[in-house]
Structure formats: structure tokens, C-alpha cells
Amino acid sequence: MDSILVLAHTEADGTLGKPALEALSAAVALGGELTLGLVGCTVAQASLPALPSVRVLAVTGEPFANPRYATDAAAAEALCRASGASLILAPGTSRWARVLPGVAYRLGGRADTHATGLALHDGAPAITRWFYRQRIEAVLTRAERPWIVLPDAGCFAPWTGATGAAHIESVPVDPPSTRTTWERIEAPAADRQTIRPDAKLLFVAGAGWTKKQADGAVHAADAAALIHNFLERSQASLGGSKSLVDLSGEGEAVLPFMTHMNQIGQTGATPRHPKGLSTCCHGEEPHVVGWRFIAQRRAVNLDPNCGWARGKADVLYIADAFAVLRELNRLLA
């Protein structure tokens, strides 16, 4: 049986984030000898899971506060070596996705990202992950060790239990010299913040919003106001089809708060939300994979043959999205 290291980075306050707790519960479910390895400026000992049999290792200090490849890789490498684990579970955050494949190489092991499932297969750990942009699902195992697996956020229930770790072993790491300086985080202005990973609803806007409407004119400003109000009132996260976000690069009438960051499907994200509502989307399989992980889906479209919705949504409303959204905003006011 594999010995497991759950490798996590702490948040600014030294606690573990939700993705880390998800990786922890996945590891606990798998069973076996477990080590918790932490990287961050500080570790809030009292907030850590109280798991008596779990060894806790940490690399801390100011140089490890902010995500940078060189320092994070050095810390992760040291923790992996110190733990001696053969299977390493690390949340698939942007911070770990940046460094852990490189760390796997340093350790002579392998890394697999975007795991959506983890279970024993013939007694050995096997992961589920998607290939070809969420179009083919595979279950795979590996003989090579150490094996670093990064589960996607939202695939496992976060660990819940008593907190207060008994003891933290500090692992000393000399910060490597690096030519990278962490500068800042840039977030959109509050009224332009439309990506809400924890929202219950994903609202997907398609290029239809910026096309000629029944009166032969484009109503991009109306569309923008309607969608913006809806997002404010529903606190939904906003996704856009590739054709809509691409329009922003072509200088056409677009929604001012829509950027490439909002894109789902194709080269965009495949977010996880319990519900999804798509509007004015015209598309095909590569676009539709953008809501592969949305549990309940509804669509509003004027085209009854819309490939995005037929067979992909639970309910398709054949209606003018402008009118429906207007009513939605009235009801949600």
C-alpha cells in the first residue's frame, strides 16, 4: 500500500483552503499511512485537522509566502523527500499546478493533474481524468513512484472534523535564488467581478446577445445591462462561449465585463457549479464541454435545434432571452 503525502499550501492566514481539505478527504478515504506537508508563510496550528496518526511537516517563512516556481518547487521537493511518500495528493490549485509536474521530475516520479476521481483499482490507486477537452474519460494507474496527483477542485467533499494538530515538524529549506519577484494580485473591479467559483449558478452568455435582434438592430448595451443586473441579483458566475469572448478581440459590440477569463469550453474553463443557465448560445460539442461538470442545466434559445441545448440541457426554453432576463431581473429585484 502507498504511503500518502497530502501536500498543501496555506492561505494568507496560515489555514488550509477548501481545495486542500478536499485533497485530504480523498487521501483519508484511500487509507494508508498519511503525512500532511504544508508550505506557506505561516501555519495556523490550531486550524489544522486533528488527526492523531498523521505526521505534519511544514516549510514556512517569508520566502514561501507567495507563489513562485523556484521557492515552491524547492519546498515541495523537500517535503516529498522528507515524507518518503509514494503517493502525493495535492489540490489542483494554480499554485501547485505550476510547480508539481516539475517537482515530480526532480523526484524521478510522475505527475497527473485534473484528477476527477480517485479509488483503488485491483488494490492500487487509480485516478479518473479526462482527455481531449473533457470529451473522453479514462481511469488510469501508474507503476512509477512517487506519483503526484492533483485532484480538481470540487471533486471531493472537503474534510470536516476536529481541528488542532498535535505537532508540526519543520523541514528546513534554503530558499533558492530566483530571478522572479512576486509583485501583486490583480482582480477586476468589484462591479466587474463576474467569476464566482462558489456560485450555485453558472450563467452562460452566447454570441446571440450581440447579434441583430428581431427589430434588425443590435442591442449590446441592453444585453450588457440585463446580464449585469442578473448577475448582481442572482450572484451567479458568468461564463461566455468562445465566439462571444472572441468578439471582444475583434472590436465588435460586446459586453464590457466579458473577458477571455469568462470563456468556458474550447480554450476556456470547465467550471463546476450545481446549476447552469445558458442563453443565446449556438454551438457544438467543443463549446458544450464547457458545461460538462454542471449538474443541472437549462437553456434559453430562440432556435429549437440549438446543438448546445438539445440533448445537453435538461430544459430548453424556446424564447427571447432579452424578455426572459428582463422578467428574471424583475422577480429577483
Add this chain to the structure above:
Amino acid sequence: MPTPLHIVVCGGIVPDPLQTLEPAAPNAAFPAQPSLKNEMMLPAVLDPWAAHALFEAAHLSAQVPGSKVWLVSLGPKAKLQQVMMTIAQKAPFELVAIDGPASGFTDAFAAAAALAATIEQIPGLDRGRLLLFGGWESASRGAGSTLQMVGERLGITEQFQGVDRIAARAEGAGFEIMERIEGGRHQVSLLSSPPAVLGWATGYLPEPRNNPQVGMANMRTIMPALQRAKAAAMNGAGPSFASVRLPAVERQTRIVKDMPPEEIAREIVAWMGEE
């Protein structure tokens, strides 16, 4: 005047995203791993993220005079040739081709080894001025791990993933690099000097229009590069696939016609409120 850059773009090829894909069990053509049904017949394109990386490379290289762009691509020779007919019209580059599988089921570790070994051999490449570009993921493997391993193999420990922008600071004071992080935010870092690895998200540049002159200039090096392409040794251990399948069947869509918008809105609000 900033030092000219040597930008190497790693860009694989993937099936045209518009094609219908179906997995196939190991067979004579792909004995060791799963593949796609009719894999060799599917029209291919440059991986979309790698394409963004290439356009960004061309853009950056145009801003820093004297810079040069290489495109290192691993794929079956005939498919690479096909893809070059389109991509060569988009941006100036010199092709370095590696003849090997372009399958998403090939291990990233093996792909990284082949890429790194090839990059080490590029004549005239100054590793001190190297920016190693690529997509932060691919539309085939979707792993986002190849570039990091190529970087490690080349000894580059300044690495960035999910990059949306690189801007050269005035008077050679390095580069400001913007990476995507969670929640629609960006992390901004300063890189004082190359070498570095940049895995690109989509960036902000529109896809360049096809330019016949760029195509003709590129083609002078592309055909010789394809002729020179060495076969990559891609064997070695990799994952064992317990199952490979298409996702579950279609949903039964309830199609609602002729319902007034007020009523649709009421239904949607009720649904949104359900747990």
C-alpha cells in the same frame, strides 16, 4: 536596447476540435496505449493554447529587434506538414519537427524528454536568452505538465503558467508577467531576465489573419525541417489505462415552447431556489 530574445515555442498538434472523437483500444497502429478512432485520418490543427503562445511569441519578438522564434513540434510527420500549411501563414518562425505520436494518451513525461532533447540540439540557440513558450494545457492530454518538465530538464527554474500577458519593462529591466489564478484574478510577477518557461493561457491577442508572405517565407525552412525530423523514442513506462470511454449518453431535453417570458422566469427562479 533590450537584448534580443530566443523564443522557443513548444506546440503539439491536436485533432481539429470540431471533429467527433471516439476512443479506440490498443491496436496495431497504437499497440501500447489507447488512441482515437481513425486518429491518422482526423484533420489536425496546432493545439489552440500553443497557437496562442506562438502568436504571443511573434508579437514579443517583433517588439524586441533581433529576436527569433522557433516552433518545436512533436507529431507524425505527415500531420505536421498538414498543420504547417495553415499555421505557417500566421506568424514567422523556424520549424523544428520531431516525428512521433501526437496522441493525448502519450505520457507527458516522455513528450517532455523528447522536446528537451531536441531543444538542446537547436543550432545557434542561446540558452541565456531563452524564453520557452507553450500552452499551459493542451486540447489532447490536457495535463499542463509537459512544459514544467521540459524546463526542469533544461535547468530553468523561473516558470510561469496560465500566462495572459508578458510586457518588457523599459531599459531592459526585465519582464512583467501576468498569470491566471483562481476567481478570475491574475498574479503579477517580475522576471528580471531570461531564461524562463511561460505556459500560455489565451492571452489577449486576436488570431492573426493569414498572411501569404509570411507563409512563403516560413515554407523555405519548414520543408527542410520536416525532412530532417528525427523519430522520437517515446517508449518507456507510462500510465496503464484501466478504462477509456465516452461520457454518458445525451440528456432527455424537455423543450418548452410558447411559454410567456414571465412564466419562464418564474420557473427558472423556482429552480434556482431548489437545493
Add this chain to the structure above:
Amino acid sequence: MSDADFARPAMDVDVACVGFGPAAAGFLTVLSRALANTSGAAKALESRAAPGLPLQVVCYERADGIAFGVSGVVTRAHGIRATLPDLTADQIPMAAAVAEEKLVYLLDPIGVSHRSRTLRLADGILRGLKLARDSACELPYIPPFLEKDGGMVLSLGQFLEHIGGELMGAGAVQIWPGMPVSEPLIEDGRVAGVRLADMDVRAALTVVADGPVGAVGRRLDLEFGRPPGHAHREWALGMKMVVELAPEKALRPGTVIHTFGYPEPEIFGFLYALPGNLAAVGIFVPSWFRNPMRTAYRYLQHYMLHPHLWRYLQGGKLRSWGAKSLAESGRRAEPFLCGHGYARIGEGSGSTNPLAGSGVDEAWTTGAQLAEAVLELLLEGRPLTKENLEASYVALRRKSWVEQGARIAERARDGFHGGVIRGMAGMALAGMTNGRLWLKGEPHPLADLHEYYRGRIPAEELDRIVADCRARGVPCHDTLMDRCGWPAIPYDGQLLVSHQDALLMGGKVQAPAGFADHVRFRDPELCRSCAAKTCIEMCSGQALSPGEDGVPAFDREKCVYCGACLWNCTGNLEFAAGAGGLHSNEN
């Protein structure tokens, strides 16, 4: 700022070729081979545009790939084999040698097709004499003019990919897909090159191979006219699917079935068995089918459901789908084959043989002939003038089998303007007498809507159906066919799928952003006064739909560039070159 003030970038090449189909493939193959073997003639084949370099030959293809052409190909491959003597079917995916050939008359198994009394009588006799099985009657004999014995069935896409790969690999010519040519550069009565979206390409010779609905060919027709008496009188829309047959339905690769008689008597059809348990199945909806609400997709579904074909297709899966216009007038629509600075090859040059139902081999051959002529002129140091091209290319073409076949076929379609039976008889007569005899007929305008549906749908109801469909923004043919008794298509999500699903599953249609609509209507008043709006009904991708103000609305994201709208409109429609369209390399 006028166009003239705008400094458009330009580059010089020696030969610019428009479109990469079978004609251009033939042209470039012959030329490329000669350029690769220039040892003795290096100087003669040196570039004038780029001195010191070999001849600069570029080919611009509108579609995003070089293999996105559509054709239902069974070919004798005379010309292709003349250029490539070692070519065999096993070198190209989805190709097979013709193994078995059948000509089948399809009766109407459901009794709703628009058959004349004579035809119904004939059907009754066939049934009475028990000559029909599965509502079909296999003819004991295939006329020699139709036979493809010794030939090949092909996927045009795979064939072009194979040839394109060889050409690029040899490195002597360049092919650039995703590069629509908007128009020829015409200066003082000569063609000086071509205009791309952002650039002019100046060339000593422009080779026009952009097919029957290509923008460059049509512009030349407008500029230079056609030889007296020549015109596009007959057209057809070919629509096909590539079907993966159920494992138990395996057909011998190379089996060729030609059909006529159903779903409407005017509609011809085919099923070709390809290797890998695939089949190409399709129909031709011709311009002489007088239904103003004619369509191809719905008819193709009924065609596949005919018991004679369904026994093979049942349980099959749609792999690929596509459509294209066919220049059915052949040589009767031949333009001037060359002029100063240009030459025309392939289907747009009238090379298709409508009697043999063959176009790919002929197109290839005209391309190969032009290449031979150009090489001869270059090696002799003679300029590529109209006179020299006429004395070489045109002369070569005139004395070839392509021309002989085209002459025999020239009037073979005329009889169809007087009805299906007369048409079939006319074809047979022309075929049997080597074109010396034929049955006359002149094209009619499409039937009036009420006239066509007289006796089937009362006038008031017909008007109501049309008004209702237009109000809903959908074509009328489905509702009208339902009303006439055509059964609903039993969708199975695999092969029998909605029209939109065929676009998504059968090849994918895409339009890159940043381009203007390539289909436009010149005079909105004319559209408003057009009762039938056949352009909408015949649109292969449902890209045209009833618009708000009586002018059809165009959705370029669904256009497959079949060009059917062009010949189903009375001249009020502009059809320009554009990027995008259908993505399938299996058609």
C-alpha cells in the same frame, strides 16, 4: 479614400492557382513533378517573379483545409492514372477498386412521390410482374456510358489530402488553405493575378480552378462573357453522407449502386461501399425538378429509408455529411478556356461529363493538360499569352477524351426539361449514339407554387402553411412534405438526425470571426416579391431562413459553401468567396 488610393500590399509569383480541388491537384502534380526534375531545363523553369529561384507556384484554397471538398466519387480514373500510373486504391484511405456495379430503379414504397401517370403505370406493371423486390428493380444492364468498371470509389477529401501531402512534401509548389480569393485582378483586358483579403498577388498566369460557383470564375464570366450559345442551363445539388455501417451489414468495398426514381423521379442517388465498413450515400436534386419548395436534406433521409438501401443502412452511424453544386450543363456552360494571363480548368471550365456522371477525373485531366501546356511554353521560352495557351492547352484539351466525352454528353440532359421519362430516354439516346441524337427540351422557370401543389394541397391552406412557416422563420418544405403524406423521419440520433445535427455531427461548420457575410441580396424589393424563396428551401445548411422584412436572413456560421442559393435565385444574390465552411476530410 478610393480603392486606388489605398496602398494594398502586393507580392509577385509566377503562377497563382485559385482553389485546390481535383483540377488544381492535377495541374500542380504535373507541374511539381517537372519542377523537381529540372536538371536539363533549370534556366527555362526559373522564376521571373523571384529571379534565381525556381518557378514560384502558389495555390490558394478558400476552405480551412485542403481536404474539405465534397464529392460522391466513383471514377474510371483514366486521367488520374495517366498522371499517376502507379496509383492504387490501397494508397489512399477510404478508396477501393470498383468491384460490382448496379443500376437500380427505385419504386415509391410509400406512394407519395410526385409521379406522372405513366410512371405510376410502369410501377404497377413492375409490381404486377413481380419484377420489383424491396420496391426496387435492378436493371439487367448498365449502359456503357455509365459504367465505371476498372475504376475506383474514393473520398475526395482523402484523395486530395493524399495528393496535397505529396505536393507539399516535394516542395516545388505551395498550397495555402484558409485563403479565399476575392477576385481576379483585371487590367486592360488581361488577368494580372488575384486579390486576397488583405493583399494582391500578381502572377504571370492565374489558373482558375475554383469550381462551378467560385467567385473568380464567375467574375471572369461577367467580364469576358461566354462563347456564343454557352450558358449554365442545368444544375444539381449533390448531398451526401458517409455512413459507418452496422457490423452485420458489411458490403463488399467497391460495390457501386446508382439509383433513379425515388424519392422523386427527378432525383438520382448513389451508394458506394468503401473500405472499413463505410458507405457513401447521396442524392442529386437537379434544377429540372420543378418543385419550388425543393430541398435536399429531407429527401436524402427518405432516400436512405428506401427499403432497397435501408437494408444496408439500418443501424448505421453518420460519419460525415456534405453538399455541393454540380454544373450539370458540362460543356454547354464552357467559358473561354483561356485569356491573357489566365486559364480555366476543372468543373468551372465545363469539364464535367453529365452523361457519365463523372467530374473528378475530367477535372484532374484538364489540370494536367494545362500543366503540360504551360511547361511546354516555358521550356520553349514562349510567353503565356492567350494565343499561345489556345494553341497548347486548349488544343490539347480539344483532342482529348475529356472533350470527346463532353461533346457526346452535351445535350444529354435536354430531355429532362420535358419530363423524367423523356429525360431518361434522351440520356440513353445520346449515350447510345455517341451524342449524335438526343431529345430536345428547354429549361423552364420553376413551377408556380400553387401549380405544383395543385390537387395535393388546397390553395388557401398552402398560403396559410407558407405564411405560418415564414412567420416562424423556418423553411416551408418540411411542413409541405408532411402535408403531402411524407412520413415523419424516425430520428435515431445516429444516422437519422435533424438537419442541424447533421451540420454538427457530419462535418462541423464554422465561420471565422471578422469576415463580412459572403451571401447578400442585391435588391430587397425583389426578395419581397419572390413568392417561392427557393434559396431558403434549398440551402444545405439552413443558413438562409425567412427574414423579418421578407428578405432572407443569412447566418454565415451555417454556410457550407454549396452554392445552391446561387442557382436557386433569379440573379438577385451575391455569393462571394469566404473562409470557413465545412470541416470534414472524409467527403
